[in-house]
Amino acid sequence: xxxxxxxxRHLLAFACCVVAxxxxxxxxxxxxxxxxxxxxxxxxxMESFASDARAATGGRVEVQVFGAEQLYKANQNHAAVARGQxxxxxxxxxxxxxxxxxxxxxxxxxLIARADQLRRFPGSEAAKLLDGKLEATGVRNLAWLVxxxxxxxxxxxxxxxxxxxFRGVKIRGFSKLVDHGFAAMGxxxxxxxxxxxxxxxxxxxxxxxxxxxxxxxxxxxxxVQKYGVACAFQTVYDNxxxxxAWWAKLPADLQAALRQAAxxxxxxxxxxxxxxxxxxxxxxxxxxxxxTVLTPAQEKALxxxxxxxxxxxxxESTPDGARLVELVRKL
Numbered sequence: 001x002x003x004x005x006x007x008x009r010h011l012l013a014f015a016c017c018v019v020a021x022x023x024x025x026x027x028x029x030x031x032x033x034x035x036x037x038x039x040x041x042x043x044x045x046m047e048s049f050a051s052d053a054r055a056a057t058g059g060r061v062e063v064q065v066f067g068a069e070q071l072y073k074a075n076q077n078h079a080a081v082a083r084g085q086x087x088x089x090x091x092x093x094x095x096x097x098x099x100x101x102x103x104x105x106x107x108x109x110x111l112i113a114r115a116d117q118l119r120r121f122p123g124s125e126a127a128k129l130l131d132g133k134l135e136a137t138g139v140r141n142l143a144w145l146v147x148x149x150x151x152x153x154x155x156x157x158x159x160x161x162x163x164x165x166f167r168g169v170k171i172r173g174f175s176k177l178v179d180h181g182f183a184a185m186g187x188x189x190x191x192x193x194x195x196x197x198x199x200x201x202x203x204x205x206x207x208x209x210x211x212x213x214x215x216x217x218x219x220x221x222x223x224v225q226k227y228g229v230a231c232a233f234q235t236v237y238d239n240x241x242x243x244x245a246w247w248a249k250l251p252a253d254l255q256a257a258l259r260q261a262a263x264x265x266x267x268x269x270x271x272x273x274x275x276x277x278x279x280x281x282x283x284x285x286x287x288x289x290x291x292t293v294l295t296p297a298q299e300k301a302l303x304x305x306x307x308x309x310x311x312x313x314x315x316e317s318t319p320d321g322a323r324l325v326e327l328v329r330k331l
Contacts, residue, residue, distance in 0.1 A: 026054075026062035028250060030258075032240070033081075034067050034090035035074040035195050039218040041269065042090060042147055042238050043067045049240075049265045056257035061250075074193040078241075082138030087246045092147065093237040094175040095193065100133050101317040104177040105324050106235040108310050110303040113149045113232040115271045117331040122266055126327040129320065139241040143262035146269040148212025150276045151233030152284075152291075154201070154225035155208040159292050161229055163305045171208040172197050178234070180313045181306030194219065201225060212236060213280040222287040230276045231294040231302070240265070 030053070036043040043065075050063035072080045077089035078099070096103040105126070106112050112121070121127055122144045131141045153160040153171075160166055166185035173179040173189030182189040190206050194215065200206045201224040209221055213230050216222070240262055247255065271277070281291050294302075315321035 025059060027060045028254065029062045029064060030087045030242070030246075031064045031066060031071070032088045032090065033069075033071040033077050033086050034065070034238075035069050035077075035092075035193060036067050036090070037195075037218060038067060040067075041214050041218070042145055045145060045265045045269055046090060046240075048268065049261050052261040052264055053258055056261050057254050061254055061258065069195060074195065078137065078139065081241055081243050084243050084245060086243075088142075088240060088242045090145065090238045090240050092194075093239065094178070097175065098317075100130075100137060101177075101314075102130055102133050102320055102324060104175055104314060104317070105130070105328060106237055107174055107178050108314060108325070109178065109181050109234050109306040110232070110299060111307065111311075111325070112235050112328050112331070114274050115149070117328070118146055118149060118235060118270055120331045121328075122263075124327070124331060126324055126331075129324065129327075134239065134241060135244070138244065140244045140247050141239050141241050142259065143240040143266050145238040145240060145266060146271070147236040147238045148215060149232065149235045149271055150213045151231060152211055152213045152216040152221070153208060153229040153231075154211075154216060154221050154289075155227045155229075156225050157207070159227040159229050159290070160208060161292060161294065161298060162301060169208050170206045172200065172206050172210050174210065174234075174236075177310055177313055177317070180309040184305050184309045185302075197221075198224065213276060213284070216289075217280060217283045217287070222284055222289040226290060228284055228289045228291040229294060230281055230291055231299050232274065232276065233299075233302075 032046055046065045050065050053061055053063045071086060074095055077091050080086045081089045093103045094107050134141045163185040166187040168186060170188045170190060171182055173182060173191040175191060179189035194211060197209050198219055201209050209225060216228060276293050281293060284291050
């Protein structure tokens with residue numbers, strides 16, 4: 001027997017009680033499951049979305065946010081939404097794996113990370129194509145939430161700056177696709193969700209971590225890693241997806257109001273410029289982490305090694321691969 005099942009049943013029962021408690025105040029309830037800790041920027045964005053949705057719908061939709069894997073683990077959220085066990089979830093693009101290989105597009109190193117690209121991506125031809133791929137799996141996408149358009153390579157023995165520095169390092173991987181890039185530099189990638197990385201670093205299961213610069217602070221990697229190397233590596237998108245049957249039951253005005261709140265959440269997470277956020281770097285340094293911000297030349301050195309094998313694998317993974325890469329390059 002899974003020891004966590006009773007706890008999950010209690011949490012779901014609690015969620016239903018919350019729904020019942022708001023029944024008189026709201027016509028519809030939208031429970032959102034996600035994996036992020038409270039201080040994570042996307043977790044904060046979802047709390048703001050809950051408030052904005054209530055205001056935009058005049059209180060007719062009550063949004064309940066269950067973060068930090070309270071209801072479902074990261075790899076369970078898709079099935080839970082598709083089956084209607086929960087109305088919505090936030091799912092990171094790299095967790096789709098082989099289910100929707102096209103969702104790995106923004107994971108290609110140094111392909112899409114510029115602020116102007118990210119502003120134009122939602123609603124673009126590439127985004128619409130990916131929205132259709134998600135809908136084919138039983139979920140409807142409401143928002144492209146920028147989790148990070150940078151990356152922090154963390155380590156304990158030495159900073160990971162040049163391709164040669166990665167040789168022999170056991171590093172947290174994002175996905176099988178991106179792992180081709182790490183492997184090209186001689187690293188050994190171990191794919192795992194962000195919620196498991198801290199313990200893996202602490203116990204020595206892996207030598208190095210990869211996360212967004214802001215998330216490196218919220219997940220407290222500075223407690224278990226000495227060095228951090230920040231760069232405009234890739235974009236991690238978190239998609240706010242909903243159950244299509246639940247969505248179809250909403251009146252058109254409420255759908256429009258929720259789209260409005262989702263668009264506000266999207267906009268709030270967009271970067272202002274192409275630089276790695278200085279404030280995020282400062283916070284890590286204040287916690288004792290030695291952080292290096294890569295120059296464009298240093299980023300190019302990594303891109304020259306990592307990008308070719310990753311693009312090759314991406315194009316081979318889906319008939320739409322080459323088209324998607326071309327569409328993003330035109331943004």
